[in-house]
Amino acid sequence: MNILFQGASIVDCYRKRDDEADTFTRTSTCGKVTLGNGFAMMTAALLTARRPGDDLRFANRGIGGNTTWNLLDRWQTDTIDLKPDMVVLQIGSNDAAKPTTPDEYEANLNTLIERTKAALPAVRFVLLELVPFPNGCVTGDRLAFMRAYQQAQRQMATQQGAAFVALDSLFADLSAKSGDPWLWSTDGIHPTFAGHMAMALAVADAVERMLED
Numbered sequence: 001m002n003i004l005f006q007g008a009s010i011v012d013c014y015r016k017r018d019d020e021a022d023t024f025t026r027t028s029t030c031g032k033v034t035l036g037n038g039f040a041m042m043t044a045a046l047l048t049a050r051r052p053g054d055d056l057r058f059a060n061r062g063i064g065g066n067t068t069w070n071l072l073d074r075w076q077t078d079t080i081d082l083k084p085d086m087v088v089l090q091i092g093s094n095d096a097a098k099p100t101t102p103d104e105y106e107a108n109l110n111t112l113i114e115r116t117k118a119a120l121p122a123v124r125f126v127l128l129e130l131v132p133f134p135n136g137c138v139t140g141d142r143l144a145f146m147r148a149y150q151q152a153q154r155q156m157a158t159q160q161g162a163a164f165v166a167l168d169s170l171f172a173d174l175s176a177k178s179g180d181p182w183l184w185s186t187d188g189i190h191p192t193f194a195g196h197m198a199m200a201l202a203v204a205d206a207v208e209r210m211l212e213d
Contacts, residue, residue: 003056003059003088004059004079005072007066009069010189011090013196014038025058039197039203043204044056066094069095072108086207087123088128089125092130095145096146099141102152108178110160113162122196125157127156127177128203129167130149133195134175138185138189170198
């Protein structure tokens, strides 16, 4: 089972591109962080520990600063040509800063999924909800666009039969329980290590549910 993480900086998380290969790997070692330092690496480690007999393999092609438009440009090479069995996708924070209209965002997301399914009919998607962390850093138009994108993500997951990981409510709950929203993100967009781990736990659960279907 080949699992691809795709998106922008939250997915990228300082992965080493000079170690990048066209093949999927079982895990990253400390000196070969092709999966980055964030939730992608943590999710891969969790799934490997939970399901050691499943021969799960992972790749990360997130690129910091990317939008859905950038993904459209590189999707063939960085997704379809890799022939993943599952794509874990989070994208949109940078679209909201450009901005990409909600209709454009939804259309781009649909195109990414449809192109993949046309080439790889058995592929499965896990869509990760965008999170404007509840510490007041994300405001105004960018917040409004991200809220609209969240709705598009939910609709797309339903229409395309994808798993949807509801991260916004997760971090609202964690912020309330901890009494400190800054524990999870210091800029309102990028998670801290604790935030990445919270994401990884939720994503690993979603991936496991799909594997068991």
